[in-house]
Amino acid sequence: MTELSADSEEQVRASYQRLWNFQTNAGALVTTGAVIMIPLAIPALMLGLAGGTAVFALFGGAWLHMRARKLNREIASPQPASRGTGEAPDLEHTSNASQIEPQAGLVPLVVGSSLLALNVIIEISFTNDLRGIPTFYGTPSNTNAGISMTMGLSTFLDILAFSTIGLAMLIYAIVIKKRISKRRLWVIVGITVVQLLFVQAQLAPVIARGLGPNAAGAKLVSQMDASARTMEWIQTQDLPKGFEGAEPNYYQEEVNARWSAQSMPLNEDSLERICESVISYAIDLGATDWADKHSKTTGAVTDPIGTKAGCLSALNGYPKLKVQRHAVASPEFILAGTSKDGDGSPFAVQLTLLKQGSLGDSPNAWIYELRIHTTYNEDPLTFSGGLAQGDIEINDLLTLIGQERLANPDRNPTDPVFVREILKSYSHPLDIQVVESTPGVANRLDLTNSEGLHICLAIDPWDEAEHGIEDPGYGYGFGFMEDLNVLKGYGNAIEGGCKK
Known part of the structure; x- marks a missing residue:
């Protein structure tokens, strides 16, 4: 402080300017932190002493900086004649005539540009993801759960965090505007305003719909349409005797269409009759191969004895219980191939026994379930999955x-x-x-x-x-x-x- 009481006016001016420049930078950073902390203050206070200390330090520091700015303006106002000179000291020039600094404003410029670039990159990523989802272009338009949750979280974080940081950088730039060139200041303002208006995950659906599906998405859309036509054809074919199709007729998840049918409750197992009728039905649709998930064996329908044996093995694999109160399911018997309709979609027919227990609507009955679905981009005969x-x-x-x-x-x-x-x-x-x-x-x-x-x-x-x-x-x-x-x-x- 002795430098501020020196006899040389130039020395006083230089010393004061150094102190005020430090205060301006430190105060602007603390004020920026306080702005960022506004939406986070309550969660921080819930952390106890540590969080309360951080909140108090940031908001207290911002208040002190405001007081310092007020004192600086008072110092910069015209004063009575200074001692020994007969003239008023030019302290206004000392505090307000700060020279434009080449490095001033780089932090808000870089941060604002980075946030805007991040928003653009994320929006491009979401657009590409949407263009690869066939159901996005359907009626009604749907996306998968993963991308929907990610887009929602991205929007939330952008509003809560990125926009707050961008606003804080803008306030910081305004605070030190006397040291920034007008051109750089307007660039910072422009970038920040665009970044604040550019909310993540809001433009991607519009852009994706305007551009249409990408190559992978177009292929999936084509497969989805083919799946629907194949399932409509399958529904025109007679089900095995005793089976009735479920309502609604069928549904689609992503690309593949799915339908199910169930037999009437039977008083005896009728395993051989069910296997023969279902195998014949699947072959008529175009099935060529089978898999027994009980014995984990596969084969071709060109071997009728082996095919029937695989079916009986799977259905007989249901849990044999001494006291059965609830329904239990057998392992699946799967028949797969390429449909004989014009689209030639890959498909699978899954047969399962639902052995009823002593409780329920059909006590101790034998009910068989067929699940029929197209199998684009999947292997229906795999044995992966299940319990270790x-x-x-x-x-x-x-x-x-x-x-x-x-x-x-x-x-x-x-x-x-x-x-x-x-x-x-x-x-x-x-x-x-x-x-x-x-x-x-x-x-x-x-x-x-x-x-x-x-x-x-x-x-x-x-x-x-x-x-x-x-x-x-x-x-x-x-x-x-x-x-x-x-x-x-x-x-x-x-x-x-x-x-x-």
Whole structure:
């Protein structure tokens, strides 16, 4: 501060200018931060002391900067004659006659340009995505869930964050406008205004519809139209005897069209008759190959004996339960090929047995379901997906124990002798140790599945009050709990086994 009391007016002016330039830059940055913090203030305060400190520092700093600007204007106003000269000091020139600085305004210019460029790039990306979605050009126009969520999130972030930053940069530029050339200032204003008006994901649908689908999108649109025509043709063909098509007639997800049909409830399995009629139906549509998801085998319809055997294998793969209360499904038998209509679309017919339980509208009946769909851009005969082998082993174990308990309601479900009897019929070669949480209460199993997962599995009796339903006997859930001290229920587990 001693430099401001020097006798040389030039030295005072230079010293003051250095101090004010620092204050201008620091204050503008703090004010910019305060503007950005406006929409984030409440979430920040919810973080407690750390968030409150940040909010107080930014808004307090912005207020101090406003006070400093007021003091600067007072200093710059005309003053009485200065000591020793008989003339008023030219402090107005000191504070207001700042020279244009070549680097001034580069930060808001670069930030504003970057935000605008980012908006343009994102809009181009969304436009390309939309041009590749065939349903976007349908009536009504639809996009997939992924792109819809991404576009909505992008719009939200643009309004909440990018627009706030752009506005803050504009305010910063205005604050230091005396040090920026007029041309650069107007460029900053123009870029920022365009960036604020250019809200992400708003122009992409208009541009995409105007440009039409791209090459990939046009191909998908063509496939979608062909799928619809093929499904309309399939619906003109007679279904296998006893089957009735579902309503509505068919629907499309993206490219492929889908339809389903179901048999009347039957009092006997009729597996051979159903297989023969469905195989004949699929061959008439154009099927050439098949897959049995139970035995995981494939073949060609040119081998009629093998085709029928594959169908019987799949349908016979339904879970055989001693006490069946609810419907269970068999593995799928799939017939696939190229449709014999003019479009020649790839298609598949999936046959499944829905064996009904003792509860429901058709107790213990046999119902068969056909799912017919075009298969553009997919392999209908693949065996990928489904549960991992380790999960299958645990699910089968839970089903076995649950079934035996339902079939033997007079036995104590946690009797160690009874539990060991049940495990003798378990089909998977796993080493399972029966664990008694208290003497005579066998309600835990220590095992390692084929994938190396070592767990302690709770097998407490089914608690209808806790689950809200009676014991289903099949389809039990498998989950994890924190430790042995809280392990309970049926199908819950903890990793590491049952030893404490």
